[in-house]
Amino acid sequence: MFVKEFLKDKLRVKIYPSRQAMGLCAAQEAVAYIKGLLEVQPEVNIVFGAAPSQNELLAAVAASDLEWSRINAFHMDEYIGLQEDAPQGFGNFLRRAIFDKVPFRSVHFLNGQIDPQRACAEYTKLLTENPIDVVFMGIGENGHIAFNDPHVADFNDAEVVKVVNLDEKCRQQQVNDGCFATIEDVPTHAITLTIPTLCSAKRLFCVVPAPTKAWAVNETITGEVSEHCPASILRRHDAATLYVDRDSSSLLK
Numbered sequence: 001m002f003v004k005e006f007l008k009d010k011l012r013v014k015i016y017p018s019r020q021a022m023g024l025c026a027a028q029e030a031v032a033y034i035k036g037l038l039e040v041q042p043e044v045n046i047v048f049g050a051a052p053s054q055n056e057l058l059a060a061v062a063a064s065d066l067e068w069s070r071i072n073a074f075h076m077d078e079y080i081g082l083q084e085d086a087p088q089g090f091g092n093f094l095r096r097a098i099f100d101k102v103p104f105r106s107v108h109f110l111n112g113q114i115d116p117q118r119a120c121a122e123y124t125k126l127l128t129e130n131p132i133d134v135v136f137m138g139i140g141e142n143g144h145i146a147f148n149d150p151h152v153a154d155f156n157d158a159e160v161v162k163v164v165n166l167d168e169k170c171r172q173q174q175v176n177d178g179c180f181a182t183i184e185d186v187p188t189h190a191i192t193l194t195i196p197t198l199c200s201a202k203r204l205f206c207v208v209p210a211p212t213k214a215w216a217v218n219e220t221i222t223g224e225v226s227e228h229c230p231a232s233i234l235r236r237h238d239a240a241t242l243y244v245d246r247d248s249s250s251l252l253k
Helices: 019-038 052-062 090-099 116-129 168-176 195-199 211-222 230-236
Strands: 004-008 011-016 044-048 071-075 077-079 106-108 134-137 161-165 189-193 203-208 240-245
Touching (some): 011 019, 019 052, 019 203, 019 240, 052 134, 052 203, 071 090, 077 090, 116 161, 203 211, 203 230, 211 240, 230 240
Parallel strands (some): 011 240, 044 134, 071 106, 134 203, 203 240
Antiparallel strands (some): 004 011, 077 189, 161 189
């Protein structure tokens, strides 16, 4: 179903004719992988990214026949200071997209309402006790993964979870995605899993549609592996796949 498949360093790249085909195929491969894990271990720990780019993937995964009672769900990043019921909150996005649709064994949210350092410490303990098996993720317009924007990204970060300030391009993306009316409405700080934490997972499924992501996809694949484009670290992971559509891959030669 995909137009083209190739390797760049260790990263497998798959290009699809449409956003729908991309999300569906990514979900099918993810479900098959998770079922394989459940044959050899009692539980699976999955980190979920929250963004419109993940809509097709999450819908297809939620509709699958996974044994949800053996799957623990974790949260990739969250704004600091939004109201608990704010629709833009990433935890609330994930509730609507998947967390409230299937009977997970457990769901663990990052808390953007309490002291940020306490939230980081509590989530660090949680992830240390529950090593990550799978990450569902995207790439930001500035090349970030989770909220590791270029100016705060660190491939050798000693922290598991940390507080970050968001760059202007990242905040503008939230407006471009229709989540906020103006950039002034977008929070300036967030809590995020760090890059080493994300890359500690056994398997990364990275889904990146839309023309607004063309620069980031091209830089991830053809640029140098550096914090200038944090997503470029995917090329060093032993089991990462990047799923893109015609729009997001339009700058690739």
